[in-house]
Every structure is written in C-alpha cells, then in structure tokens.
Amino acid sequence: MPKEAYMAGCAATANGAKLARVEVITSYPIRPYTGIMMELSRMVAAGELDAEFVHGEGEHGQVSVTQGASAAGARAYTGSSGVGVAYGMEVYSPISGGRYPCQMAIADRAYDPPGDFGSEHTDVMSVNNQGWILGWAETPEESMDNCIIYYKIGEDPKVMLPQWQVQDGYFVSHIPNKVSIPDQAQVDEYLPPYNCPHALNPQNPTNHGPQIFPDQGPAIDLQRAQAFLNTPKVVEQAIADYNKAIGRNYSAWLEEYKTDGAEFVFFLMGAHCRTARFAVDHLRKKGAKVGMVKLRFVRPWPTAQVCEVLSKFKAVGVIESQTCYGGAMKGGELQHEVRASLYDSPKQPAVCSFMAGLGGEVISLEEFYNMAKILEKNAKQGKVDQYVYWVGFDNGI
Amino acid sequence: MAQVPTQELELLKNLRGVDQKEYYVPGHRTCAGCGPALCYKLVSKAAGADSIFLGPTGCMYVANCSYMCTPFSYAWTHCQITNGGGVASGVESAYNVLIRKGKYKGKLPNIVVMAGDGGAIDIGLQAASAMMYRGHDVLFVMYDNESYANTGIQTSPMTPYGGKTTFTPPGKMVPEGKKLFPKDAPQLFIGGHPALHYVATASIGYPVDLINKCRKGLNYKGPAFVHIHCPCPKGWLYDCKDTIRVAKMAVETGFWTNYEWENGEYTYQHIPKTYKPVKEYMKGQERFNHLNEEHIAKMQAFITAKVKAPGKPIEVPVLGPREA
Ligand SMILES: Cc1ncc(C[n+]2csc(CCOP(=O)(O)OP(=O)(O)O)c2C)c(N)n1
Ligand code: SF4
Ligand SMILES: [Mg+2]
Numbered sequence: 001m002p003k004e005a006y007m008a009g010c011a012a013t014a015n016g017a018k019l020a021r022v023e024v025i026t027s028y029p030i031r032p033y034t035g036i037m038m039e040l041s042r043m044v045a046a047g048e049l050d051a052e053f054v055h056g057e058g059e060h061g062q063v064s065v066t067q068g069a070s071a072a073g074a075r076a077y078t079g080s081s082g083v084g085v086a087y088g089m090e091v092y093s094p095i096s097g098g099r100y101p102c103q104m105a106i107a108d109r110a111y112d113p114p115g116d117f118g119s120e121h122t123d124v125m126s127v128n129n130q131g132w133i134l135g136w137a138e139t140p141e142e143s144m145d146n147c148i149i150y151y152k153i154g155e156d157p158k159v160m161l162p163q164w165q166v167q168d169g170y171f172v173s174h175i176p177n178k179v180s181i182p183d184q185a186q187v188d189e190y191l192p193p194y195n196c197p198h199a200l201n202p203q204n205p206t207n208h209g210p211q212i213f214p215d216q217g218p219a220i221d222l223q224r225a226q227a228f229l230n231t232p233k234v235v236e237q238a239i240a241d242y243n244k245a246i247g248r249n250y251s252a253w254l255e256e257y258k259t260d261g262a263e264f265v266f267f268l269m270g271a272h273c274r275t276a277r278f279a280v281d282h283l284r285k286k287g288a289k290v291g292m293v294k295l296r297f298v299r300p301w302p303t304a305q306v307c308e309v310l311s312k313f314k315a316v317g318v319i320e321s322q323t324c325y326g327g328a329m330k331g332g333e334l335q336h337e338v339r340a341s342l343y344d345s346p347k348q349p350a351v352c353s354f355m356a357g358l359g360g361e362v363i364s365l366e367e368f369y370n371m372a373k374i375l376e377k378n379a380k381q382g383k384v385d386q387y388v389y390w391v392g393f394d395n396g397i
Numbered sequence: 398m399a400q401v402p403t404q405e406l407e408l409l410k411n412l413r414g415v416d417q418k419e420y421y422v423p424g425h426r427t428c429a430g431c432g433p434a435l436c437y438k439l440v441s442k443a444a445g446a447d448s449i450f451l452g453p454t455g456c457m458y459v460a461n462c463s464y465m466c467t468p469f470s471y472a473w474t475h476c477q478i479t480n481g482g483g484v485a486s487g488v489e490s491a492y493n494v495l496i497r498k499g500k501y502k503g504k505l506p507n508i509v510v511m512a513g514d515g516g517a518i519d520i521g522l523q524a525a526s527a528m529m530y531r532g533h534d535v536l537f538v539m540y541d542n543e544s545y546a547n548t549g550i551q552t553s554p555m556t557p558y559g560g561k562t563t564f565t566p567p568g569k570m571v572p573e574g575k576k577l578f579p580k581d582a583p584q585l586f587i588g589g590h591p592a593l594h595y596v597a598t599a600s601i602g603y604p605v606d607l608i609n610k611c612r613k614g615l616n617y618k619g620p621a622f623v624h625i626h627c628p629c630p631k632g633w634l635y636d637c638k639d640t641i642r643v644a645k646m647a648v649e650t651g652f653w654t655n656y657e658w659e660n661g662e663y664t665y666q667h668i669p670k671t672y673k674p675v676k677e678y679m680k681g682q683e684r685f686n687h688l689n690e691e692h693i694a695k696m697q698a699f700i701t702a703k704v705k706a707p708g709k710p711i712e713v714p715v716l717g718p719r720e721a
Contacts, residue, residue, distance in 0.1 A: 023494045024487060050498065052490040056483075057527035064480035064524060068487020071474055072449070073501070074494055076487065090477055098474075193500070200472045200488060202447045202506045209475030210462035 010035025012140035016147030024069035033107035070100035073199030082109030096131025101154035118360010119169035171271030253302035262291030279368030314379035331388035430637025432627035443611035455513035482528030532592030542629035602644030634683030
C-alpha cells in the first residue's frame, strides 16, 4: 500500500533513491541538498537500504566515485548544490561519454559571490550541455517520483545517459509537503535491477575511454547526440508507465495550467510554479486571460512541444532564475531556448524574460501580478517593449 | 558488513617464476626504452587477468591506447589525471555491493590505479588520499618518471633538484633549472592514513622485487601504495638503450631506495655495500648537464641524508634480472 507522509524535498528524494534501490551512494556536504544524504546514510546505517555509502572528499571526488561505481555496473547515486555542482564539472562529460546512467540529485543554489544559500537555477544551467538528462521538480513528491523515472529513462539501452534530478533549494528541499510514497513492489516492477551491458568486468573485459585521433571524434560525438535523439520516446513511455503503475498524472514535457482561452502565459520550471498557480487563479477571477506553462525537462529540450504550446498565445513571459551575462537576449538562458523553439512557428507570441528569484528571493504574488500587467500589454500590442525585465528594479515591476 | 572474498597472489622466488603470459600486450605507442611501459608490463603480470586497471591521463594513457587498439587485455578504464583514486573507489564499492547481492559471481577483482607522478601526488593527490583514507581495497601504483612527461616534460613535484624541464629551463637567473627538492611521496601517505597497511618503493631495474611488492600490496585487504622508479629516456635525455642501467644506477648511488613499510613498521630496506657518488647517476642524463660542482654537491648532500631514512634499515640484497 502506498504510504502518505509529510516530508520536505530532501527526505522525499531520499525515499525515491531508496525505492530505486541505489547501490553506491557518494556524499559530500553542501546546503541545501545535504538532507538527502543525511537521510540515506540513516537508512543504510539502520539496515533499511543495502548500499555502499562512500564519503566523498569533495564534489569532484563524489562524481568520480559515482563514475567508477556506474562503470562497474552498480546503480550509482550522488548529489550536490551550488558551487559543488561547479566543482564536479571535469567529470560530467566522461560520465555521459562513457554512457554511465548514474544519477545526481541537485537542490539548486546560487553561485558565489556573494556567499548565498538561496535557490537559483544558475548552478545547473551553467553545466547543462554536458550530455546529462536534466529536469526540475516542483514539489517533494515530484522530486521523489523523478528520481525513479529518471533511472528508468537513463538506463534504457537506447539512452544510457546520466541524469541531473533537480529540485529548488529550500522551496522544495526544505518545505514539508504531503507525499504519497509508492510501494516497493510497485517500483520494483517498474524499475528492474540495473544491468550494465558494458560494465568493467574481468569475466568479460572491455576497455573504456581510450585516446582517439581527431578524425574519430565526430562519430563518437554523434553517438552521444543520437542517444539524446532517442530519449524523447523513452521519456514519454517511462512517464506514461509510471503514471499507470503508481497512479500519477504527469505530463511528459509541459504542463499547461489554466491555458484554456489564455492570451498570455508565464513560462517557468520548479518551485515558483506553485506561486504562479496562485497568481493565475487570482488573476483569472479578475478576468485576466492568463495561464501558466510548466517545463519538466531542460535536457532534452522539448523543442516541438514548446513551439506548439507557446504558439497558441499572444505573449509569453519567461521567468528566469539564472543569468546569462552578455548573452543574445541579455537576460537568462531560457529565453534563448524558447525563441529558438519558436523560430519556425508561423504564429509568434511576443516573448520577454523576467529576471526573478535570483539569490533565492521569493517571487511574490504581487510581482506575478505586475509581470502579468506587462504581458497583458504585450499581448494587446502584439510586441514587446523590452526583452528583459529585472523584477523589482524595472519600470513598474 | 561481511568481507567479500578476495584473491591471494603467490610471491615469486626468482625470475623464472614470473608468469610467461603477457597481459599488457602490443598496441602501444610509447617511446623506445620507456620505463613506465616496462613498469606497466610488470604490474600487469603481478595482477593477472582477474583485474580491473584504471589509467589516469598521462603518458601511460595517451601513448598506450589508441581507439580500438589498446594494450590492455584485462578490464581497463581511463580516468581523469585528477581522479584515479576516486574512480577506483567507485569500482571497488560497486564490486563490494554486487558480490554481496550475488549479482557478480567471483572474487573481488584486483583493482589497480596506474598513475603518473602528477596524477598521484600533485593534481591527483586529493583523490588518492581520500581513497586510502576510506580504506578501499585498491593498489595505487605511482609510476614515477619524474615529470609531467606527456605534456612535453614539465616539472612535477617529483622532478629532482637541478632537473631541466620545459618549465624549468636553466638560465642566468636560475642556473640550476629546478630549484626545489622533490616531495617524499610514500611519506605523504604513510603519514596520515590509518586504513593503509602497505607502502613500498620499487624500481623497474629489479622486476622480481617489483612484482612481489605489487602482489603483497594486492594481497593486503585495503589500500596499498607502491611507488615505482621508471626512467624516461625522452624526459631525462639519455640513450633509450640505457633505461635499465639508469634504473640500477639510481639504486647504486642512493638516488633511489627500495623499501617496504607494513602495518606501521619499515620491514625492508635495500642498502648497497657502498654507495657510488650520485654524480655517476647524473652524468649520463642530459637533464643534469648544466649543473656545476656546487649544485652537484648540494644534490649529494641531499642524497646522503636521504639514504639514512627511513626507519629501521635491514640489509637484504635485491635480485636483479641477471642474478635471479
Ligand atoms: C585537469 C587536467 N589538467 C591538465 C591535463 C594535461 N595533462 C595531460 S597528461 C599530463 C601529464 C601527466 O603527468 P604524469 O601524471 O606525471 O604522467 P606522465 O605523463 O608523466 O606519464 C597533463 C598535465 C589534463 N589532462 N587534465
Ligand atoms: S615520454 Fe617518457 S614516459 Fe612518456 S612514453 Fe616516452 S619514455 Fe615513456
Ligand atoms: Mg610523470
């Protein structure tokens, strides 16, 4: 029987890892993700989970141990936040290139300077092109579910890619919510034990990662790109199967909230979706034609779905909790992806970004209402006045 | 938690006992006379087929393997120059859990990291130290060619005083080239890793001794560190036919000392009847050609002090390839 509990994102995610029967766990402390490892170490010590628990000497070491464990054929798990995500950087590409489907949980956090514990998408978004599957959870339950679903996707023989399973620091990782924990038997049926076809194994020796000559590079890179092209079908199947097995209702790529008849929408991911839902409810009551579109995966980026869904509206406000200094639109990275997705669409909404929630600041309902005013104007005039607004600083918001 | 079953490797009495089978096979592009390549061959014979080797970036990665043409007949993986100890820890942890759960039927493979001096005690030190601290059952071999060789012979913490490298060229302002004395690698590990029970130094000039030390290290449950002196003709600038001669001369002059440390005690140290002057060792190598008498005296003083360490000396002759 599924169990109902109140828990914050860290504990819920640890329960996801336990249900996924992770076999090698590697820790290193950094807020806010630390709670995941505290809970997993307790489970291992109490005999509730049979796994090796390795204390990494830093994130670079953590990710390295995880690479070795996954290469040797174990289901490997690690995690981090903020500067820790950056410190592991060297090892991300060897893992995706080695096609080791391990998982790294991230409770996102701002980079330094200044030292700041707050949630921000900057850490993960600055490493997002290393060949890992990547998506955000809005709630503790979604984070737990994603942990299980991501292993299912990553370990598929057509995919074989590592995954970053992200939740927003504090907003998700530290605020208790109702979580329905599935039965171990249900999860076991959904996610069979990991069976690595190319594990480092003396009984069937293989050599991994030898030096290549430049003319061998393109073919090898193409294979990793191909794995990403194979991923969408696997994602859709994995989520449909999970919904059925566990009784959830996730959309694969984009969740539309009150978009029927909407003329303008907020486009975002993670915890701020919850505030956006309240804002939409309130504004709808007042007659505004507003909705919300929630993004579930950043890699692979759902180009066709973003194009199809966002083309329906007259204006889109991309909420960016990360910065992309000096980039094409001078705001965050999401607007680049959104505009690229819409490029071939015959119907172009007016797209602007709102720089909001940086440093972990709460995006208030008031701020959502102010953003909505700008979007309403953009929808009416069919164009934007500004590509980027810094919420709290720019005219009227 | 219950210990997983491990392998027990036999120690050799002489060269005739060495496994005739090659595990490190042709397919590499190392320089003629490459000391580290010979070291790889010997460590591979020590460990055998039931092994997983890890190769951090360095000559023994780059010059050893081309895609689809590697010399490793056993399971092998590249790792970064930074993380040999980390990836090996993960492999060992995985086998512990897989054997415990019955998903792998067999004994714990011999897990061997083959790190260069840079990959072991400079950029790779953090990962190596963490692996030894945590007590993973891994043999960490440092093949020491006394430079960052693969990148074109740059100074590393193992480059000797007075060594010319492409980052320590001698010049008017820096007549000796390299001014610092090297790190004492084994002491870095002996000094602070309670789970570490076996540390040894070896030389490719003494293959039986080298193989036995690697096997002892592998037989110990938990981490082991073997530091192996590996002359490099390209970096040290001597004739490639002289690799073994240079290796032996290092031992005969006291430039290199073969010893063993087990469970907190020095149990073996090779001491020649007399030490030849270190000048004899240096003169065949062009990397030292620019040094003057004063520099050589400084080197001799360093070596004279060094051969007194470590700990309890025991005089046991080490068999060379011809004497065995
Ligand atoms: C993070 C990182 N920095 C630098 C390098 C460049 N690099 C490649 S091989 C090498 C030399 C390695 O020296 P050592 O470990 O002593 O092995 P050797 O080449 O001497 O056999 C270096 C510095 C690298 N591969 N990775
Ligand atoms: S440079 Fe030295 S270590 Fe590298 S392959 Fe040549 S001889 Fe061997
Ligand atoms: Mg070297």
